[in-house]
Amino acid sequence: MKLHRAATLASSVAGAVIVALDGTVLTVAQPTLQRDLGASFAQVQWTSTGYLVAVASLLVFSGRLGDRYGHQRVFALGMLGFGAASAGIGLAPGVGWVIGLRVVQGVFGALLQPATLGMLRAAYPPDRLRTPITVRTGAIGLAAAAGPVLGGVLVSGPGWRAVFFLNVVPALVFGLLALTLPAPRSRPSPARLDIPGAVLLAATLACLVHVLLQLPHSGWTLGGEAFLALVVVTGAAFVRHERRTASPLVPPDVVGSAAVTGALTVLVIASAALHGTLFVATFVLQDDLGYDPLHMALLSLPLAALMILAAPSAAVLLRRVGPRRTTVAATAVLAAGIVVLGALSGAVSLCTGFGLLGAGFGTVMVTATHVVVRQSAAGSAGVAGGLQQTAMNVGPVLGVAVAATLRGLGHGYALPLYVLALVAAVGAVAGRVLPERSVVTINHVRQGDPARLPARG
Numbered sequence: 001m002k003l004h005r006a007a008t009l010a011s012s013v014a015g016a017v018i019v020a021l022d023g024t025v026l027t028v029a030q031p032t033l034q035r036d037l038g039a040s041f042a043q044v045q046w047t048s049t050g051y052l053v054a055v056a057s058l059l060v061f062s063g064r065l066g067d068r069y070g071h072q073r074v075f076a077l078g079m080l081g082f083g084a085a086s087a088g089i090g091l092a093p094g095v096g097w098v099i100g101l102r103v104v105q106g107v108f109g110a111l112l113q114p115a116t117l118g119m120l121r122a123a124y125p126p127d128r129l130r131t132p133i134t135v136r137t138g139a140i141g142l143a144a145a146a147g148p149v150l151g152g153v154l155v156s157g158p159g160w161r162a163v164f165f166l167n168v169v170p171a172l173v174f175g176l177l178a179l180t181l182p183a184p185r186s187r188p189s190p191a192r193l194d195i196p197g198a199v200l201l202a203a204t205l206a207c208l209v210h211v212l213l214q215l216p217h218s219g220w221t222l223g224g225e226a227f228l229a230l231v232v233v234t235g236a237a238f239v240r241h242e243r244r245t246a247s248p249l250v251p252p253d254v255v256g257s258a259a260v261t262g263a264l265t266v267l268v269i270a271s272a273a274l275h276g277t278l279f280v281a282t283f284v285l286q287d288d289l290g291y292d293p294l295h296m297a298l299l300s301l302p303l304a305a306l307m308i309l310a311a312p313s314a315a316v317l318l319r320r321v322g323p324r325r326t327t328v329a330a331t332a333v334l335a336a337g338i339v340v341l342g343a344l345s346g347a348v349s350l351c352t353g354f355g356l357l358g359a360g361f362g363t364v365m366v367t368a369t370h371v372v373v374r375q376s377a378a379g380s381a382g383v384a385g386g387l388q389q390t391a392m393n394v395g396p397v398l399g400v401a402v403a404a405t406l407r408g409l410g411h412g413y414a415l416p417l418y419v420l421a422l423v424a425a426v427g428a429v430a431g432r433v434l435p436e437r438s439v440v441t442i443n444h445v446r447q448g449d450p451a452r453l454p455a456r457g
Contacts, residue, residue, distance in 0.1 A: 007181055008123040009132045012116040014174040015079060016136050017143045018167055019109055022086075024147025029160040036160060039095035046099045049213050054106025055113070056209045056393045057202035063114035063386025064249055067379055068193060071118035074382075076178035078112025083171025090164040117373050117385030126374050130315040130366075133373065137366045138311035141358075145304030148297060197249035200238035205390065207231045212397040216279075216404030250387070251380045259323075260384065262433035263371040264391045266327055269427035270334060270364040271395030274357060276403035276420045277338050284344065284413045299347060302355035310362030318367060326367045327431035334360030335424035342417040364427070365392075371434055399423075 026048065034044045066074040085105035092098045120132045154162040207230045214224055242248040254260055278300075285291045285299070310330075317326040337356025343349055369388055376384035399420070406416035 004181060005123050005132075007177065008119050009135060011075065011174050011178055011181075012120050012132065013136050013139045014170055015075060015112045015116040017139050018079075018082065018170060019113060020140045020143035021147050021150070022105075022109075022167060024144055025151030025154065025163045025166070028148055028151030029155050029163045032155050032160045033095075033098070037095040037098070043095045043099065045217070047095075047102050049210070050099050050103040051106040051109070052213065052393065052397065053206050053209050054103045055110045056390060056397075057206040058107060058110035059114055059390045059393070060201055060249060060383060060386035061198040062110045063118065063382035063384070063389075064193065064198070065111070066115045066118045066382030066385070068382075071115040071122055071382060072178045072181060075112050075115035075119060076175045078108045078110075078115060079171045079175030079178065081108030082112060083168045083175065084108075086164040086167035086171065090161040090168075113389040114382050114385035117369070117388060118382040121373050121376070121378060121381035121385070129374050130318055130370060133370050134311045134315040134366055137314075137362065137369065138308050140365075141304055141307035141311065141362060145301070145308070192247040194242075194245060194247050194249040197238060197241050197245065200234050200241060201249060204231055204234040204238055205394070207234065209394065209397055212394075212401040215401040250383055251377075253377050254380050254384055254387070257375055258433050259371050259375045259435050260387075262430055263323075263327075263368040263375075264387055265430045266331065266364060266368045266427050266434075267372075267388065267391040268395040268398065269423060269430060270331060270361055270368075271392055272399030272402065273334060273338065273420045273424035273427070274361045274399065275396035276399030276423075277341060277357065277417060279400045279403045280407060280413050280416050280420075281341060283407070285350075288413070289344070299350050300354045302351045303358035306355045306358030307362035307365075308358075310359045311366050314363040314366035317363070318370060322437040323367050323371050323434040324432060324436045327364060327434050328428045330360045330363035330367065331424055331427035331431055332360075334364065334427070335421045336360075338417055338421040338424060342414060342421070344413075360424075367434075375435075 030044050030047065033039065033047070034041070062074065062078075082105055085101050085108060089098055089101045089105065092101060116136070120129065120136070124132055150166075151163055154160075154166065207227045211224050211227045211231065214221075242250060281300075282296070285296045291299070314326065314330075317329075333356050337353050337358075337360055339353075340349060340356060341353035343353075372384050372388045373381065402423075403416045403420065406419055407413070409415065
Protein backbone atom coordinates (compact mmCIF):
# COMPACT_ATOMS: atom_id res chain seq x y z
CA MET A 1 0.00 0.00 0.00
CA LYS A 2 2.80 2.44 0.90
CA LEU A 3 4.61 1.72 -2.35
CA HIS A 4 1.41 2.24 -4.35
CA ARG A 5 0.74 5.56 -2.62
CA ALA A 6 4.30 6.73 -3.24
CA ALA A 7 4.04 5.82 -6.93
CA THR A 8 0.64 7.50 -7.16
CA LEU A 9 1.99 10.68 -5.57
CA ALA A 10 5.02 10.67 -7.90
CA SER A 11 2.72 10.27 -10.92
CA SER A 12 0.38 13.01 -9.72
CA VAL A 13 3.29 15.39 -9.19
CA ALA A 14 4.83 14.50 -12.56
CA GLY A 15 1.58 15.16 -14.39
CA ALA A 16 1.04 18.51 -12.67
CA VAL A 17 4.65 19.59 -13.24
CA ILE A 18 4.63 18.66 -16.95
CA VAL A 19 1.54 20.79 -17.51
CA ALA A 20 2.93 23.70 -15.45
CA LEU A 21 6.29 23.62 -17.23
CA ASP A 22 4.68 23.37 -20.65
CA GLY A 23 2.84 26.64 -20.20
CA THR A 24 5.72 28.66 -18.75
CA VAL A 25 8.46 27.52 -21.14
CA LEU A 26 6.22 28.02 -24.19
CA THR A 27 5.89 31.73 -23.36
CA VAL A 28 9.67 32.08 -23.62
CA ALA A 29 9.82 30.04 -26.83
CA GLN A 30 7.06 31.81 -28.79
CA PRO A 31 9.11 34.72 -30.24
CA THR A 32 11.72 32.29 -31.60
CA LEU A 33 9.00 29.97 -32.89
CA GLN A 34 7.43 32.90 -34.72
CA ARG A 35 10.67 33.86 -36.45
CA ASP A 36 11.65 30.28 -37.30
CA LEU A 37 8.30 29.34 -38.85
CA GLY A 38 7.52 32.75 -40.37
CA ALA A 39 4.27 32.93 -38.40
CA SER A 40 2.08 35.93 -37.74
CA PHE A 41 1.41 37.23 -34.24
CA ALA A 42 -2.17 35.92 -34.42
CA GLN A 43 -0.94 32.44 -35.36
CA VAL A 44 1.53 32.39 -32.48
CA GLN A 45 -1.23 33.54 -30.14
CA TRP A 46 -3.32 30.56 -31.25
CA THR A 47 -0.58 28.16 -30.12
CA SER A 48 -1.68 29.19 -26.62
CA THR A 49 -5.36 29.92 -27.29
CA GLY A 50 -6.07 26.59 -28.98
CA TYR A 51 -4.54 24.69 -26.08
CA LEU A 52 -6.35 26.66 -23.39
CA VAL A 53 -9.74 26.38 -25.08
CA ALA A 54 -9.35 22.60 -25.48
CA VAL A 55 -8.23 22.12 -21.88
CA ALA A 56 -10.84 24.31 -20.23
CA SER A 57 -13.75 22.85 -22.21
CA LEU A 58 -12.97 19.20 -21.44
CA LEU A 59 -11.67 19.11 -17.86
CA VAL A 60 -14.95 18.25 -16.11
CA PHE A 61 -15.93 15.58 -18.62
CA SER A 62 -12.44 14.10 -18.39
CA GLY A 63 -12.84 13.95 -14.63
CA ARG A 64 -16.09 12.07 -15.09
CA LEU A 65 -14.33 9.61 -17.38
CA GLY A 66 -11.88 8.96 -14.56
CA ASP A 67 -14.74 8.33 -12.12
CA ARG A 68 -16.29 5.92 -14.60
CA TYR A 69 -13.30 4.01 -15.95
CA GLY A 70 -10.55 4.58 -13.39
CA HIS A 71 -8.29 7.57 -12.81
CA GLN A 72 -5.08 5.63 -13.48
CA ARG A 73 -6.27 4.56 -16.93
CA VAL A 74 -7.34 8.07 -17.87
CA PHE A 75 -4.11 9.51 -16.45
CA ALA A 76 -2.04 7.02 -18.47
CA LEU A 77 -3.93 7.88 -21.67
CA GLY A 78 -3.51 11.58 -20.98
CA MET A 79 0.22 11.33 -20.27
CA LEU A 80 1.02 9.14 -23.27
CA GLY A 81 -1.08 11.31 -25.58
CA PHE A 82 0.43 14.51 -24.18
CA GLY A 83 3.92 13.15 -24.77
CA ALA A 84 3.09 12.02 -28.32
CA ALA A 85 1.56 15.40 -29.18
CA SER A 86 4.63 17.15 -27.71
CA ALA A 87 6.91 15.06 -29.92
CA GLY A 88 4.74 15.91 -32.93
CA ILE A 89 4.99 19.64 -32.18
CA GLY A 90 8.76 19.35 -31.90
CA LEU A 91 8.83 17.86 -35.42
CA ALA A 92 6.14 20.14 -36.92
CA PRO A 93 7.05 21.60 -40.35
CA GLY A 94 4.85 24.66 -40.05
CA VAL A 95 2.84 26.79 -37.64
CA GLY A 96 -0.45 25.23 -38.76
CA TRP A 97 0.77 21.87 -37.54
CA VAL A 98 1.89 23.45 -34.27
CA ILE A 99 -1.56 24.98 -33.67
CA GLY A 100 -3.40 21.75 -34.52
CA LEU A 101 -1.15 19.61 -32.36
CA ARG A 102 -1.42 22.10 -29.49
CA VAL A 103 -5.19 21.54 -29.57
CA VAL A 104 -4.56 17.79 -29.47
CA GLN A 105 -2.12 18.33 -26.62
CA GLY A 106 -4.82 20.29 -24.82
CA VAL A 107 -7.27 17.38 -25.16
CA PHE A 108 -4.80 14.99 -23.55
CA GLY A 109 -3.86 17.62 -20.96
CA ALA A 110 -7.53 17.79 -20.01
CA LEU A 111 -7.51 14.01 -19.51
CA LEU A 112 -4.51 13.92 -17.20
CA GLN A 113 -5.08 17.00 -15.03
CA PRO A 114 -8.23 15.92 -13.11
CA ALA A 115 -6.77 12.44 -12.80
CA THR A 116 -3.77 13.80 -10.88
CA LEU A 117 -6.18 14.73 -8.07
CA GLY A 118 -8.57 11.79 -8.57
CA MET A 119 -5.72 9.31 -8.09
CA LEU A 120 -4.74 10.98 -4.80
CA ARG A 121 -8.34 10.87 -3.57
CA ALA A 122 -8.56 7.17 -4.40
CA ALA A 123 -5.16 6.25 -2.89
CA TYR A 124 -5.21 8.26 0.36
CA PRO A 125 -7.78 8.33 3.16
CA PRO A 126 -9.26 11.80 3.71
CA ASP A 127 -7.27 12.58 6.87
CA ARG A 128 -3.98 12.04 4.99
CA LEU A 129 -4.64 14.17 1.92
CA ARG A 130 -2.92 17.30 3.27
CA THR A 131 0.59 16.01 2.66
CA PRO A 132 0.22 14.80 -0.95
CA ILE A 133 -1.66 17.96 -1.96
CA THR A 134 1.07 20.04 -0.29
CA VAL A 135 3.80 18.19 -2.18
CA ARG A 136 1.90 18.57 -5.44
CA THR A 137 1.37 22.31 -4.93
CA GLY A 138 5.00 22.89 -3.96
CA ALA A 139 6.12 21.08 -7.11
CA ILE A 140 3.85 23.27 -9.24
CA GLY A 141 5.37 26.37 -7.65
CA LEU A 142 8.87 25.08 -8.33
CA ALA A 143 7.96 24.32 -11.95
CA ALA A 144 6.51 27.81 -12.39
CA ALA A 145 9.74 29.31 -11.05
CA ALA A 146 12.03 27.09 -13.11
CA GLY A 147 10.01 27.29 -16.33
CA PRO A 148 11.19 30.67 -17.66
CA VAL A 149 14.84 29.87 -16.84
CA LEU A 150 14.67 26.40 -18.35
CA GLY A 151 12.83 27.74 -21.39
CA GLY A 152 15.47 30.41 -21.90
CA VAL A 153 18.28 27.85 -21.72
CA LEU A 154 16.58 25.50 -24.19
CA VAL A 155 15.61 28.22 -26.67
CA SER A 156 19.09 29.77 -26.55
CA GLY A 157 20.72 26.34 -27.03
CA PRO A 158 18.97 23.56 -28.97
CA GLY A 159 16.08 25.83 -30.02
CA TRP A 160 12.34 26.14 -29.44
CA ARG A 161 11.62 22.54 -30.50
CA ALA A 162 13.53 21.27 -27.45
CA VAL A 163 10.85 22.89 -25.27
CA PHE A 164 8.36 20.31 -26.50
CA PHE A 165 10.76 17.37 -26.59
CA LEU A 166 11.28 18.04 -22.87
CA ASN A 167 7.85 16.50 -22.13
CA VAL A 168 8.29 13.28 -24.06
CA VAL A 169 10.39 11.08 -21.78
CA PRO A 170 8.65 11.84 -18.45
CA ALA A 171 5.23 11.51 -20.10
CA LEU A 172 6.20 8.12 -21.49
CA VAL A 173 7.71 6.90 -18.20
CA PHE A 174 4.84 7.93 -15.94
CA GLY A 175 2.18 6.97 -18.48
CA LEU A 176 3.54 3.44 -18.65
CA LEU A 177 3.96 3.36 -14.86
CA ALA A 178 0.27 4.18 -14.42
CA LEU A 179 -0.64 1.31 -16.74
CA THR A 180 1.46 -1.20 -14.80
CA LEU A 181 0.48 -0.14 -11.26
CA PRO A 182 -2.42 -2.08 -9.70
CA ALA A 183 -5.46 0.18 -9.41
CA PRO A 184 -7.26 0.61 -6.04
CA ARG A 185 -9.91 -2.01 -5.37
CA SER A 186 -13.03 0.04 -5.88
CA ARG A 187 -15.86 -0.23 -8.33
CA PRO A 188 -16.19 2.56 -10.89
CA SER A 189 -18.99 5.08 -10.62
CA PRO A 190 -22.20 3.44 -11.91
CA ALA A 191 -23.48 6.73 -13.33
CA ARG A 192 -23.85 6.89 -17.10
CA LEU A 193 -21.82 9.43 -19.05
CA ASP A 194 -23.83 12.59 -19.61
CA ILE A 195 -22.82 13.32 -23.21
CA PRO A 196 -25.35 16.15 -23.83
CA GLY A 197 -24.27 17.83 -20.60
CA ALA A 198 -20.61 17.44 -21.54
CA VAL A 199 -21.21 19.02 -24.96
CA LEU A 200 -23.13 21.96 -23.47
CA LEU A 201 -20.53 22.58 -20.77
CA ALA A 202 -17.67 22.28 -23.27
CA ALA A 203 -19.34 24.80 -25.57
CA THR A 204 -19.96 27.19 -22.68
CA LEU A 205 -16.39 27.06 -21.37
CA ALA A 206 -14.80 27.13 -24.83
CA CYS A 207 -16.73 30.28 -25.78
CA LEU A 208 -16.04 31.92 -22.41
CA VAL A 209 -12.30 31.25 -22.54
CA HIS A 210 -12.12 32.41 -26.16
CA VAL A 211 -13.83 35.69 -25.32
CA LEU A 212 -11.59 36.32 -22.31
CA LEU A 213 -8.42 35.47 -24.23
CA GLN A 214 -9.27 37.85 -27.07
CA LEU A 215 -10.37 40.73 -24.84
CA PRO A 216 -6.87 41.99 -23.87
CA HIS A 217 -5.84 42.19 -27.54
CA SER A 218 -9.00 43.14 -29.41
CA GLY A 219 -11.28 44.69 -26.80
CA TRP A 220 -15.04 44.30 -27.09
CA THR A 221 -15.92 43.44 -30.68
CA LEU A 222 -19.08 42.26 -32.39
CA GLY A 223 -17.62 38.77 -32.62
CA GLY A 224 -16.77 38.81 -28.92
CA GLU A 225 -20.29 39.87 -28.03
CA ALA A 226 -21.68 37.03 -30.17
CA PHE A 227 -19.50 34.50 -28.33
CA LEU A 228 -20.59 35.99 -25.02
CA ALA A 229 -24.23 35.53 -26.03
CA LEU A 230 -23.42 31.90 -26.81
CA VAL A 231 -21.96 31.55 -23.31
CA VAL A 232 -25.26 32.69 -21.81
CA VAL A 233 -27.39 30.47 -24.04
CA THR A 234 -25.34 27.28 -23.69
CA GLY A 235 -24.74 27.92 -19.99
CA ALA A 236 -28.46 28.24 -19.32
CA ALA A 237 -29.14 25.13 -21.40
CA PHE A 238 -26.51 23.22 -19.41
CA VAL A 239 -28.06 24.20 -16.07
CA ARG A 240 -31.54 23.25 -17.28
CA HIS A 241 -30.28 19.92 -18.61
CA GLU A 242 -28.41 19.07 -15.40
CA ARG A 243 -31.53 19.65 -13.31
CA ARG A 244 -33.58 17.28 -15.45
CA THR A 245 -31.25 14.43 -16.30
CA ALA A 246 -31.02 11.30 -14.16
CA SER A 247 -27.20 11.13 -14.46
CA PRO A 248 -25.87 14.71 -14.42
CA LEU A 249 -22.31 15.44 -15.47
CA VAL A 250 -21.75 17.33 -12.21
CA PRO A 251 -23.37 15.29 -9.40
CA PRO A 252 -25.54 17.01 -6.77
CA ASP A 253 -23.16 15.91 -3.99
CA VAL A 254 -20.53 18.18 -5.57
CA VAL A 255 -22.50 21.28 -6.57
CA GLY A 256 -24.71 20.92 -3.50
CA SER A 257 -21.75 21.20 -1.14
CA ALA A 258 -21.27 24.76 0.10
CA ALA A 259 -17.69 23.92 1.03
CA VAL A 260 -16.78 22.68 -2.46
CA THR A 261 -18.56 25.56 -4.20
CA GLY A 262 -16.90 28.07 -1.87
CA ALA A 263 -13.46 26.56 -2.41
CA LEU A 264 -13.88 26.66 -6.20
CA THR A 265 -15.01 30.28 -5.99
CA VAL A 266 -11.96 31.16 -3.92
CA LEU A 267 -9.67 29.47 -6.46
CA VAL A 268 -11.17 31.45 -9.34
CA ILE A 269 -10.94 34.73 -7.42
CA ALA A 270 -7.41 34.19 -6.11
CA SER A 271 -5.98 33.02 -9.44
CA ALA A 272 -7.72 35.91 -11.24
CA ALA A 273 -6.27 38.44 -8.77
CA LEU A 274 -2.77 36.95 -9.00
CA HIS A 275 -2.52 36.67 -12.78
CA GLY A 276 -4.23 39.98 -13.41
CA THR A 277 -1.68 41.61 -11.10
CA LEU A 278 1.23 39.91 -12.86
CA PHE A 279 -0.13 41.09 -16.22
CA VAL A 280 -0.19 44.70 -15.02
CA ALA A 281 3.15 44.43 -13.23
CA THR A 282 4.85 43.14 -16.38
CA PHE A 283 3.85 46.22 -18.38
CA VAL A 284 4.57 48.66 -15.56
CA LEU A 285 8.01 47.32 -14.71
CA GLN A 286 9.18 46.97 -18.31
CA ASP A 287 7.40 49.82 -20.12
CA ASP A 288 7.05 52.46 -17.40
CA LEU A 289 10.04 51.76 -15.13
CA GLY A 290 12.43 50.46 -17.77
CA TYR A 291 13.36 47.12 -16.19
CA ASP A 292 14.59 44.47 -18.62
CA PRO A 293 12.99 40.98 -18.48
CA LEU A 294 15.90 39.50 -16.50
CA HIS A 295 15.77 42.25 -13.85
CA MET A 296 12.03 41.83 -13.57
CA ALA A 297 12.41 38.05 -13.21
CA LEU A 298 14.87 38.59 -10.34
CA LEU A 299 12.51 41.01 -8.61
CA SER A 300 9.66 38.49 -8.86
CA LEU A 301 11.66 35.53 -7.51
CA PRO A 302 10.14 36.00 -4.00
CA LEU A 303 6.76 35.07 -5.51
CA ALA A 304 7.92 31.60 -6.51
CA ALA A 305 10.01 31.13 -3.37
CA LEU A 306 7.18 32.04 -1.00
CA MET A 307 4.67 29.98 -2.97
CA ILE A 308 6.88 26.92 -2.52
CA LEU A 309 7.37 27.64 1.20
CA ALA A 310 3.66 28.36 1.68
CA ALA A 311 2.66 24.83 0.68
CA PRO A 312 3.98 23.02 3.81
CA SER A 313 2.95 25.97 5.99
CA ALA A 314 -0.61 25.68 4.66
CA ALA A 315 -0.72 22.00 5.65
CA VAL A 316 0.20 22.96 9.22
CA LEU A 317 -2.39 25.75 9.29
CA LEU A 318 -5.07 23.42 7.96
CA ARG A 319 -4.47 21.04 10.83
CA ARG A 320 -4.25 23.70 13.54
CA VAL A 321 -6.77 26.40 12.62
CA GLY A 322 -8.86 24.81 9.84
CA PRO A 323 -9.66 25.74 6.21
CA ARG A 324 -11.87 28.77 6.90
CA ARG A 325 -9.42 30.89 8.90
CA THR A 326 -6.48 29.77 6.78
CA THR A 327 -8.22 30.82 3.55
CA VAL A 328 -9.48 34.14 4.89
CA ALA A 329 -6.01 35.05 6.16
CA ALA A 330 -4.31 33.92 2.94
CA THR A 331 -6.60 35.94 0.67
CA ALA A 332 -5.98 38.97 2.90
CA VAL A 333 -2.22 38.46 2.44
CA LEU A 334 -2.76 38.19 -1.33
CA ALA A 335 -4.71 41.46 -1.35
CA ALA A 336 -2.01 43.15 0.75
CA GLY A 337 0.63 42.02 -1.74
CA ILE A 338 -1.28 43.66 -4.60
CA VAL A 339 -1.56 46.91 -2.62
CA VAL A 340 2.16 46.90 -1.84
CA LEU A 341 2.99 46.35 -5.51
CA GLY A 342 0.73 49.25 -6.37
CA ALA A 343 2.93 51.60 -4.37
CA LEU A 344 5.98 50.91 -6.63
CA SER A 345 8.29 52.55 -4.10
CA GLY A 346 11.50 50.64 -4.88
CA ALA A 347 13.09 47.23 -5.21
CA VAL A 348 12.47 46.26 -1.58
CA SER A 349 8.79 47.15 -1.87
CA LEU A 350 8.46 45.22 -5.12
CA CYS A 351 10.13 42.13 -3.68
CA THR A 352 7.90 42.36 -0.62
CA GLY A 353 4.79 42.66 -2.75
CA PHE A 354 5.74 39.68 -4.90
CA GLY A 355 6.56 37.67 -1.78
CA LEU A 356 3.15 38.40 -0.28
CA LEU A 357 1.52 37.35 -3.54
CA GLY A 358 3.34 34.01 -3.44
CA ALA A 359 2.63 33.36 0.22
CA GLY A 360 -1.05 34.20 -0.10
CA PHE A 361 -1.72 32.36 -3.33
CA GLY A 362 0.31 29.28 -2.38
CA THR A 363 -1.66 28.94 0.85
CA VAL A 364 -5.01 29.46 -0.89
CA MET A 365 -4.17 26.86 -3.52
CA VAL A 366 -3.31 24.16 -0.99
CA THR A 367 -6.24 24.93 1.30
CA ALA A 368 -8.96 25.27 -1.34
CA THR A 369 -7.74 22.23 -3.29
CA HIS A 370 -7.71 20.19 -0.08
CA VAL A 371 -11.32 21.16 0.61
CA VAL A 372 -12.46 20.32 -2.95
CA VAL A 373 -10.80 16.91 -2.97
CA ARG A 374 -11.63 15.96 0.61
CA GLN A 375 -15.23 17.12 0.73
CA SER A 376 -16.21 15.42 -2.53
CA ALA A 377 -17.42 11.83 -2.57
CA ALA A 378 -14.89 9.25 -3.73
CA GLY A 379 -17.12 8.40 -6.72
CA SER A 380 -17.06 12.04 -7.83
CA ALA A 381 -13.36 12.72 -7.23
CA GLY A 382 -12.66 13.07 -10.93
CA VAL A 383 -15.41 15.64 -11.45
CA ALA A 384 -14.19 17.53 -8.38
CA GLY A 385 -10.66 17.48 -9.77
CA GLY A 386 -11.96 18.66 -13.14
CA LEU A 387 -13.80 21.55 -11.50
CA GLN A 388 -10.67 22.48 -9.52
CA GLN A 389 -8.58 22.49 -12.69
CA THR A 390 -11.27 24.46 -14.54
CA ALA A 391 -11.15 27.10 -11.83
CA MET A 392 -7.37 27.23 -12.11
CA ASN A 393 -7.61 27.68 -15.90
CA VAL A 394 -10.52 30.13 -16.10
CA GLY A 395 -9.39 32.32 -13.18
CA PRO A 396 -6.11 33.51 -14.75
CA VAL A 397 -7.77 34.24 -18.10
CA LEU A 398 -10.50 36.19 -16.32
CA GLY A 399 -7.96 38.16 -14.26
CA VAL A 400 -5.92 39.17 -17.30
CA ALA A 401 -9.08 40.21 -19.16
CA VAL A 402 -10.20 42.40 -16.24
CA ALA A 403 -6.74 43.93 -15.86
CA ALA A 404 -6.41 44.66 -19.58
CA THR A 405 -9.88 46.23 -19.73
CA LEU A 406 -9.20 48.49 -16.74
CA ARG A 407 -5.75 49.41 -18.01
CA GLY A 408 -7.31 50.39 -21.33
CA LEU A 409 -9.46 53.00 -19.60
CA GLY A 410 -6.41 55.24 -19.40
CA HIS A 411 -6.05 55.63 -15.63
CA GLY A 412 -2.59 54.06 -15.44
CA TYR A 413 -1.69 51.04 -13.37
CA ALA A 414 -3.26 52.15 -10.09
CA LEU A 415 -6.91 51.47 -11.01
CA PRO A 416 -6.45 47.84 -12.17
CA LEU A 417 -4.20 46.96 -9.23
CA TYR A 418 -6.51 48.38 -6.59
CA VAL A 419 -9.53 46.75 -8.22
CA LEU A 420 -7.66 43.43 -8.23
CA ALA A 421 -6.82 43.93 -4.56
CA LEU A 422 -10.54 44.39 -3.93
CA VAL A 423 -11.22 41.21 -5.92
CA ALA A 424 -8.78 39.32 -3.70
CA ALA A 425 -10.51 40.72 -0.63
CA VAL A 426 -13.81 39.36 -1.95
CA GLY A 427 -12.10 35.97 -1.85
CA ALA A 428 -11.84 36.33 1.91
CA VAL A 429 -15.61 36.72 2.07
CA ALA A 430 -16.11 33.65 -0.12
CA GLY A 431 -13.70 31.74 2.11
CA ARG A 432 -16.01 32.15 5.08
CA VAL A 433 -18.26 29.36 3.77
CA LEU A 434 -15.42 26.86 4.05
CA PRO A 435 -15.47 24.48 7.02
CA GLU A 436 -14.14 25.92 10.26
CA ARG A 437 -12.52 22.55 10.84
CA SER A 438 -12.00 19.60 8.51
CA VAL A 439 -15.15 17.52 8.81
CA VAL A 440 -16.13 14.03 7.77
CA THR A 441 -16.09 13.73 4.01
CA ILE A 442 -19.22 13.14 1.98
CA ASN A 443 -19.17 9.38 1.43
CA HIS A 444 -21.65 7.53 -0.69
CA VAL A 445 -19.24 4.66 -1.29
CA ARG A 446 -18.87 1.01 -0.62
CA GLN A 447 -17.68 -0.82 2.40
CA GLY A 448 -13.92 -1.34 2.28
CA ASP A 449 -13.25 1.88 0.37
CA PRO A 450 -10.39 3.66 2.19
CA ALA A 451 -12.28 6.93 1.75
CA ARG A 452 -14.67 5.75 4.45
CA LEU A 453 -12.08 6.10 7.16
CA PRO A 454 -13.17 8.80 9.61
CA ALA A 455 -11.58 12.18 9.16
CA ARG A 456 -9.64 13.87 11.86
CA GLY A 457 -9.39 17.62 12.24
